[in-house]
Amino acid sequence: MKIVADNSRCSGCKLCQLTCALTLFNENNPKKTAIKVWSEHFTEGGYRVAVCDQCGECADVCPTGAILHEDGVYRIDTSKCTNCLLCVRACPSGVMYVHRQLRTPIKCVSCEACLGICPTHTLSLVE
Amino acid sequence: MKGYAGKILRVDLTSGRVRTEPVDAALARDYIGGRGFAARIIFDEVKDADPLGPDNKLVLAAGPLSGVFLPAGAKATFAAKSPATGIYGDANIGGHLAAEMKYAGYDAIVFEGAAPEPVYLYIDDAEVDLRPADYLWGQGTVTAEQSLKAQLGDEFQIAAIGPAGENRVYFACIGHDIGRQAGRTGVGAVMGSKKLKAIAIRGTGSVEVADLEAVRRIGREMILKLNGDPGLQVWHDYGLTSVATWSNSIGALPTRNYQSGYFESAEGIGHAAMKERIFLSTKACFGCPMACGKFTEVKERGIRVEGPEYETIALIGSNCGFDRIEDVAYLNQVCDELGLDTISAGNAIAFAIECYQNGVISAGDTGGLELRFGDADAFASLAGLIARREGIGDVLANGVRHAATVFGGGTARYAIQVKGLEWSGYEARGAPAMMLAYATCDIGASHNRAWAITHDIAAGRDLLEGKAEKVIELQHIRPLFDLLGACRLQWVEMGLDLKYYADIYPAVTGVDASWDDLLTCSERVFNLTRLYAQRELPGFGRSFDYPPARFMEEPVPTGETKGKLVTREQIDWLLDRFYELRGWDRDGHPKPETLRRLRLP
Numbered sequence: 141m142k143i144v145a146d147n148s149r150c151s152g153c154k155l156c157q158l159t160c161a162l163t164l165f166n167e168n169n170p171k172k173t174a175i176k177v178w179s180e181h182f183t184e185g186g187y188r189v190a191v192c193d194q195c196g197e198c199a200d201v202c203p204t205g206a207i208l209h210e211d212g213v214y215r216i217d218t219s220k221c222t223n224c225l226l227c228v229r230a231c232p233s234g235v236m237y238v239h240r241q242l243r244t245p246i247k248c249v250s251c252e253a254c255l256g257i258c259p260t261h262t263l264s265l266v267e
Numbered sequence: 268m269k270g271y272a273g274k275i276l277r278v279d280l281t282s283g284r285v286r287t288e289p290v291d292a293a294l295a296r297d298y299i300g301g302r303g304f305a306a307r308i309i310f311d312e313v314k315d316a317d318p319l320g321p322d323n324k325l326v327l328a329a330g331p332l333s334g335v336f337l338p339a340g341a342k343a344t345f346a347a348k349s350p351a352t353g354i355y356g357d358a359n360i361g362g363h364l365a366a367e368m369k370y371a372g373y374d375a376i377v378f379e380g381a382a383p384e385p386v387y388l389y390i391d392d393a394e395v396d397l398r399p400a401d402y403l404w405g406q407g408t409v410t411a412e413q414s415l416k417a418q419l420g421d422e423f424q425i426a427a428i429g430p431a432g433e434n435r436v437y438f439a440c441i442g443h444d445i446g447r448q449a450g451r452t453g454v455g456a457v458m459g460s461k462k463l464k465a466i467a468i469r470g471t472g473s474v475e476v477a478d479l480e481a482v483r484r485i486g487r488e489m490i491l492k493l494n495g496d497p498g499l500q501v502w503h504d505y506g507l508t509s510v511a512t513w514s515n516s517i518g519a520l521p522t523r524n525y526q527s528g529y530f531e532s533a534e535g536i537g538h539a540a541m542k543e544r545i546f547l548s549t550k551a552c553f554g555c556p557m558a559c560g561k562f563t564e565v566k567e568r569g570i571r572v573e574g575p576e577y578e579t580i581a582l583i584g585s586n587c588g589f590d591r592i593e594d595v596a597y598l599n600q601v602c603d604e605l606g607l608d609t610i611s612a613g614n615a616i617a618f619a620i621e622c623y624q625n626g627v628i629s630a631g632d633t634g635g636l637e638l639r640f641g642d643a644d645a646f647a648s649l650a651g652l653i654a655r656r657e658g659i660g661d662v663l664a665n666g667v668r669h670a671a672t673v674f675g676g677g678t679a680r681y682a683i684q685v686k687g688l689e690w691s692g693y694e695a696r697g698a699p700a701m702m703l704a705y706a707t708c709d710i711g712a713s714h715n716r717a718w719a720i721t722h723d724i725a726a727g728r729d730l731l732e733g734k735a736e737k738v739i740e741l742q743h744i745r746p747l748f749d750l751l752g753a754c755r756l757q758w759v760e761m762g763l764d765l766k767y768y769a770d771i772y773p774a775v776t777g778v779d780a781s782w783d784d785l786l787t788c789s790e791r792v793f794n795l796t797r798l799y800a801q802r803e804l805p806g807f808g809r810s811f812d813y814p815p816a817r818f819m820e821e822p823v824p825t826g827e828t829k830g831k832l833v834t835r836e837q838i839d840w841l842l843d844r845f846y847e848l849r850g851w852d853r854d855g856h857p858k859p860e861t862l863r864r865l866r867l868p
Contacts, residue, residue, distance in 0.1 A: 151549045151550055151555075151558035152551055153552070153554055154553055154554065155490065155554055158554060167475075168335050168336055168482075169370060169471070169473035170366075172473075179421065179445070181547075181562055182413075185547040185548055185564070186547060187550075241472075259493065259499065259556035259557075260503060
């Protein structure tokens with residue numbers, strides 16, 4: 141199962157990011173998220189959303205083997221991560237995040253908290 | 268102090284110095300935040316100042332609920348001594364500004380003095396800098412926002428003025444999030460007078476709350492309650508545009524400079540026309556399930572705009588005689604870029620058209636421009652003259668109250684305003700509570716403090732008893748949301764229980780306050796702004812609380828409210844009752860015991 145986004149539905153409310161940070165870090169801080177929402181109003185006509193589809197390219201490029209695959213989800217072992225940011229650069233969706241307060245990147249762990257909170261059903265699960 | 272960033276940022280534009288000061292716990296307890304902080308700062312620090320001089324201050328303030336996990340903790344207040352009214356003025360704004368400012372570490376920003384050259388304020392968490400903005404000066408609000416985003420990055424939230432703000436038009440707005448505005452009372456003119464073109468904020472910090480588990484639980488319940496409401500789809504599809512045809516059906520849609528409350532072509536500017544003909548996507552403020560914003564496109568004009576929402580449909584649309592949603596959206600975009608409040612701009616241009624039609628002004632006065640209802644190109648031209656203060660635009664740029672004194676010839680009858688602020692989108696001759704709400708709103712003729720029109724319909728349009736009570740009740744509840752830093756529409760339009768807010772406020776702040784305690788804070792602010800008006804405007808009192816003569820003397824000619832008006836005698840009865848209930852004397856001044864009860868000076 142992976143999370144996908146239907147761009148045409150997104151209203152840009154960022155509740156997904158807010159709940160993501162609340163779940164991962166117990167903080168009201170939508171910058172600490174693994175979901176990207178941005179405006180393309182004058183090109184595409186609305187918001188665009190990017191989410192992790194657990195493709196594993198981050199793990200492929202990690203030089204220390206800090207990104208582990210288990211049950212379809214890639215997670216960062218922060219004890220092994222050297223914050224080289226190769227994974228951030230390699231992520232094809234641009235959803236591995238660097239936050240100035242954190243030593244290691246933020247990565248989606250498919251907790252699905254965002255799915256339950258999105259008011260416009262932009263996010264859904266597919267096989 | 269939980270729920271607060273804990274700091275107020277002071278920006279002295281004259282010297283270029285910036286500093287922070289801690290938020291005073293007593294201020295937070297008694298004034299909560301947002302409009303409350305802004306009103307107290309203006310009251311304490313702006314005395315006898317020229318609204319467009321360096322001694323005025325512009326305050327941007329968020330509230331304790333801004334940026335927190337709950338529906339639409341998205342509201343900030345811009346406030347200053349208003350150039351339009353000469354008293355306290357404020358305008359609230361949604362989008363993402365309030366939350367971003369909190370994440371950057373500030374509950375409020377106070378702009379003082381005036382910069383010698385155009386600048387913008389750059390904030391990246393603790394890094395604060397005034398930067399040259401010559402290259403942005405002259406740009407429209409959306410263009411300037413796009414310029415800064417391209418330069419600084421999409422994560423920055425931008426608020427900017429357009430040419431109208433630069434040229435100190437009394438109803439210049441501040442734009443943000445490509446189509447949200449702090450529209451009213453000329454806060455954009457104050458910003459322009461300080462040569463402050465824009466504010467750019469990125470915040471990466473967190474808003475700490477007192478009881479995270481309670482906030483998580485209550486916030487989630489509030490959001491899911493809205494998400495699961497079958498009525499939500501109407502908001503996603505139409506947003507506030509759905510108000511237009513309803514307002515017309517109850518005789519409240521301002522038409523041709525408020526000559527009537529019924530527009531015969533309302534369907535053409537209603538929600539269905541918007542959805543079928545110009546809709547592109549739905550657009551929300553921060554954390555809001557309702558997403559009332561609609562992003563639209565008018566291909567024939569080559570423009571895209573967020574809107575039009577109800578007020579713009581009412582004031583630019585029916586009030587200026589437009590029966591095509593495409594024209595309204597186009598002129599919405601024109602006003603947004605120029606940085607004109609669409610409410611006051613629509614009102615002022617409708618006023619000018621009526622003056623022209625009645626021969627008080629002529630093409631000789633307008634520089635050859637022929638004014639008539641329903642002419643989009645003429646509207647756009649006149650809006651440009653106003654924003655640039657050229658020709659007749661320079662007169663209209665000071666608002667309809669002022670313009671009527673210049674035009675003379677009985678044009679005060681066409682100037683639909685209270686206290687110098689143009690009337691917004693509800694024609695109220697068939698709605699005494701709504702009329703009283705407009706008359707007594709602390710910033711002038713805004714619907715924002717008390718939207719009482721549904722009460723008029725439910726309780727009886729001709730009834731006066733109980734109306735003052737309802738207006739006061741609403742004047743405390745609705746602005747309380749502006750103190751808290753959250754949007755009120757979830758309660759007003761979708762019936763989200765106020766108990767949720769009563770429960771989440773102590774969870775966020777750790778302050779043990781009941782809902783009644785919070786309402787008292789809101790009442791305190793309402794009285795404080797009244798005191799400010801008394802202090803700053805000699806003679807301020809009852810005579811400032813009357814609707815325009817048209818509403819007291821001319822019966823509505825058409826529609827659901829045909830034949831109705833609210834007479835001067837009825838207004839007097841309502842004002843007497845209103846003052847008595849508020850603890851004000853017969854001239855509308857708060858009595859000493861009222862001030863003591865509210866702990867006001």
